[in-house]
Amino acid sequence: MQIYPAFHIDKKITDAADEALRKAQPALKRIDEVTDYNQQKMLAAFIHCGVSESHFAASTGYGYGDRGREVLDQVYAQALGAEDALVRYNFVSGTHALTVALFGVLRPGDTMLCVTGLPYDTLQSVIGLTGDGNGSLKEYGIHYRQVDLKKDGTPDYEAIEHAVQPDTKMVYIQRSRGYSLRPSLFVEDIEKIAAIAKRRAPNCIVMVDNCYGEFVQKEEPVAHGADLMAGSLIKNPGGGVAPTGGYIAGRKDLVESCSYRLTTPGTGREIGCTLGNNRELFMGAFHAPHVTGEALKTAVFTSALFEELGYAVTPRWDEPRADIIQAVLLRTREALIAFCQGIQKGSPVDSFVLPEPWGMPGYDCQVIMAAGTFTLGASVELSADAPLRAPWAVWMQGGLNFHSARLGSMLAAQSMLEKGFLG
Known part of the structure; x- marks a missing residue:
């Protein structure tokens, strides 16, 4: 691999990178095949929905009759294989979109059953599992139950069968691993859970936190039994162009109920x-399948590279993937910090910044985050983060283009080498 002279990377790392790239070729080819399919699917959605330059025009005030907003919803619905979609720049995060969906379809006395163990940190306060409960589902009398994953991190289908009751209102699935080492879920896994749920409670709503999973496979959860899903536009579906926002997609009646929670009933x-955001949201959607593919290639390369350097990784470079996240087990707090600081050095924005652990709101311990991104916090751009706790794993994701993002991974290794963590 030819390295531009401005980057001083040890031969030990460049040799490992060459070998990682060589052996990863079959996996990279499989990613290209999925990306090609999904990019064609997105183009078809734009053509079918008749996207026009007029749809990029700004609206103000109430926004009545904003055709761009309406067509954007249609594009996302078709590309995601959903009956309907609600795509808005004023979803401030993926957690916000999920929260709107939960409050949109759940009512006092309903039961939400999470079948993938404890949800991601920031959703726990929404449910009422952490914090003072103010404004949570719990405060509104919505009950929460949970089915833990098996020891190997996979869904416990037998336990799910027993846990779903005829009056269960929602079966909730977190597709991605969050800050855990369990496998992320494929749409085929979600389909199996949905079949169990519908058999036990025909009227229940199967909802999926789809963050980090969009366009990784050829189809989405709503094409495999899920009724509702939500995610963030500064992850996969915004294509690295959307400056903010989120989406909810799925069954038409459920999306309508969610829209009443987002604005007002009626x-x-x-x-x-x-406010002029439509152009970027359309462009981000168009780029999303390709950028997701670049992020997947970066994850595969990072997995192969750090395996070459002697570290445990999950998923391994040759394993199928259900999201864009790559975990590397770095063994110590200091090595984890060095990795994140190296990722920052390989970022196009704020490369001179030195990430340090801090007490980030919504987390129960210090967190370190490396993200030299054009959009603040956009994890479809190259980024790495981790809570400062055992097993001292780092979760890396994103990469707007593979050529520069793989260099970021090599600079992470270089940072570790310089601090004495590579033999």
């Missing part, structure tokens, strides 16, 4: 000006 999706 007005729902019919109001909400776009």
